[in-house]
Amino acid sequence: MLRLGTTLLLAAACVLVSPAVSTETVLTCQVETVQRLSCDTGVISVQEALYGRTDSETCSEEKPQAQLTNTDCAQEGTVDVLKRRCDGKRVCEVSVNVFGSPDPCEGTSKYLQTKYICLPAIHLVTCEHSFANLHCDTGQVISVYGADYGRHDQTTCTYKRPATQIQNSDCSQPTSIVSDNCGGKNSCSIKASNSVFGDPCVGTFKYLEVAYVCEYPSSPPDDTLEPVGQDQAIVLYIRQRQFLTGQKRYRCFCFCIRQSLCSAQTGSSNIMLCYRLSTTLLLAATCLLMAAVVSTEKVVTCGSSRNVQRLSCESGVIVVQAALYGRADNQTCSEGRPQNQLANTTCAQRGTVDVLRRRCDGKRECELNVNLVRNSNPCRGIHKYLETTFTCFPAIHFAACEGSVAHLKCDVGQVIFVYGADYGRRDRTTCSFRRPTSQIQTVDCSRPTTKVADSCNGKNRCSINVSNSVFGDPCGGTYKYLEVAYICEYPGVIPYQPPTQHHTVAKTSTYAFISVIVVVSTEKVVTCGSSGNVQRLSCESGVIVVQAALYGRADNQTCSEGRPQNQLANTTCAQRGTVDVLRRRCDGKRECELNINLVRNSNPCRGIHKYLETTFTCFPAIHFAACELSVAHLKCDVGQVIFVYGADYGRRDRTTCSFGRPTSQIQTVDCSRPTTIVADSCNGKNSCAINVSNSVFGDPCGGPYKYLEVTYICEYPAVIPNQH
Template sequence: MLGSTFFLAVTCLLINSAGSQKIQSVACEGSEAQLKCGKGQVISVSRATYGRLDRNTCSSGKPANQISNIKCSRSSDKVAERCNGKQQCDFKADNSEFGDPCQGTYKYLEVEYTCEKKTEPERSSPQKSPTVACEGSVAQLQCGKDEFISVSTATYGRRDQKTCSAGRPEGQLQNIKCSSSSGKVAERCNGKQQCDFKADNSEFGDPCQGTYKYLEVEYTCEKKTEPECISQKDSALACEGRVAKLRCGKGEVISVSGATYGRRDQKTCSIRRPEGQLKNTQCSMSSDKVAKSCNGRRWCNFKASNSVFGDPCVGTYKYLEVEYTCEVPERRLQNATAVVCEGKGAKLLCGKGEGIYVSRATYGRRDQKTCSTGRPEGQLKNTQCSSSSDKVAKRCNGRRACKLRATNSVFGDPCVGTYKYLEVDYLCYATMTG
């Protein structure tokens, strides 16, 4: 008589037709799947499902009614997101991680992955460990001499119960599905050697009231070295969810000639993607968003995402393709800063044959001196109420002159009762024609 299957977690080796080893790891509900590769190798998850597909797996000691439903499997990319690129990774098979696809059924997590040779990226950009700052504290991003910060992801909220949990009541740690991405850290820190950023609701909003949150930033330190050769025409490609990096040499600026988001062939960005996500090759849309954000800059990062471009073809795995040139301006870029007190207006103005490029715009208050004349002390105390805005860039980029007004009706009110001001960092660049 064949006995029940007795295991909490097991790892098997499978050999595919190409001869490479595909590893299968199974973890019963409540236990941990252990993914592990050898020295010089990293994990690459091809599939992860949570639920139940048969009556034998993880069945020991379980009543029949908890293993009878074998059509309750849910695919998830969470394991790939957390484990890909690591040598070793543990992942708990739990409803708090994956949700509950079938209540009353005893489930298991099944992961298929391969161990791939660790390869160095084309550009030297050593990945630093994620920087975490608990709510109310400051994240400190630091690179070495002749290096600059390049932020890849920044999230604010809570994704587990362990991080930033010391001394906190259980009720403030239970919600682990309240994480929101933000581009503010990248906007403020990219290109700098050192940067501090406060983990605070005034900066990021409050994605989950009553939960104690934290800021998690992943970034690399990139060398301030010039490429050996800058081609006259260049291109950048980013698969959906990744970042396209546009780079020019010293004394040159980006000029985007075209940017498309969607899919035009079945080969690009196809690795480990099911055939159904690659079939539609007639779903490409042009966009001027990359040009508006990147033109006139020496380097620029731009995320390939539906939240940025919209979704031209639901269910298709897309990519961003950018064509650009690196051009030498007629004269050097001129940097300037404009400050507009609340309720006042101002005008950004560049010279003839020049265009405005806004690198940063914040509305609120960061010190007690700016725009303080004639104001009571109570309106100047709060210096932690500054919010970034892309409205100035959208209105002014590419124009020679642009009028602004610093009001709550335009930018919202980040701190009621505080007298605020608008601060804009921008540059004037020589516009290119012909």
């Protein structure tokens, strides 16, 4: 048995779970260019910004010397503009030309250079006419990083809204109202409405985005936190909490480490990092286990039938706890309402929670109109609202395209428990590669199904065909997909079951214990042989690394439904080079879609019904996108070097690097081209900068405004990275 002293044990925990907040730099050279800041996790916090010139080398390509001589040029207020527009967001795009007036140095070629960090934060999106609820644990208070009211995409809060109300995606307006109202409070509710935030774009259906953290006001309260250990490295505070999981009561501890004492480079001693550990977990910290908090969220949407309610989970999937359509008090959604419309406070429509569970359980995001739950009028003359309480539970979530086979699997000794599944279509991007517009334009045809749970629950692994013959056809003529959320559990563990009461839920936290050791699991996707069928690979975290791929047939069972025996007889059929095609197209991406006809460069066995089977893993990596005419920066810590998993130049969606660009420049989404230029230039270096331009990467599609996607890791030179 290995023994560790208290100091070493706590210091190890500090090293393992303290978040590393590194500074990112984005450089954009041309005035008519988009600068893009993004965070894989957490939210943006701008540290520095320069519009001007401080040296003669940066962005000097093809510039005359006279335009590079002034190296003392900086426009005042640039950092304030970036902070107002970007702080608290996950993704932020700005046009460089917003900084051009006044010109700080006429005749000098200028650039925009922004340095930012990604801070851990709670990110909340609330549709117009709903209430944003911000809340913290006992003893903690809210600190708002940033908030915006308006619209900056055509996908959020769009359910059954007319196209005219969602097409203006350049009307988002930063606001300090959330911070002014909620900062320093333990909990806070604020309505997303024009009456509170003003109307930045008349006629557009808007939403409120908020990023905030929960922190202790100054020092830990004496009545809840007790110092249990101290030396020059760390100060540990511990508190005890009880919670229920299934039918068992557990005792939980929260230990808090002062960030400034964990890392000498941090700037504030007032920020506390809290991690919740069970008794066993605290004693076995060397096993690298950490507790994930599953908190209860509440969304309230006032009663207009077309108002959209949005539930979302940053990680994990939705499990609805309670839902009320009616009225339980005379304060909620009371603005501008006469007293007689608020008088009945015992009004509740039956079955509301069942509707929410059928539509939302097991999804990461769920949007619906109030009129979907309004199957009766439980109290005539009363102004009603929809209040939903839900939790975000850790789960495996994936989508499988129509014509594919969905695979669910668990480790040895564990079994599947399905939280939810839907078959149909609810967006225009998933499983859309090279499908005609007519097959992806219907986005309101997703139907909950119990067939996956009925077929797979209690099994160690399970395969199910994604087809109309299995799930029925919720929308004829539309190319569909199956979404599944499930967990793997030991047979003796009772899975979480939502409470039967749907009026109140105790304001508590549930705790699910998750290992922080990185597990790199192998996934398999099978797509049956029609040339138009789409295969989709995706990683919830990390990036795709293809291990193996087969186009042909290796058995007589796979994709055999409705096929005569003679089309299944040859089980040694494999096209050469399939794995190379998949690697070139998919390695280093988070999501990758392709048609089978892209890998079918020959017919390896005529008369045989073939399929595409791809095996891949999801590896942890740094992933970013840099807009055309920017400079992509790759960098590692001291002593480490870059290893590029993959890079693509072109365009494969209409949202990335789209700010202020005309529609004609972003509508082509099938022009992304894999490139080895980033790997050739940067592998083995500690840091590397590369221009994002046609002159470097070639022009895969003349006319569209493009971007570079890169995925890489930092490793010590002696470490040999995984090779396929």
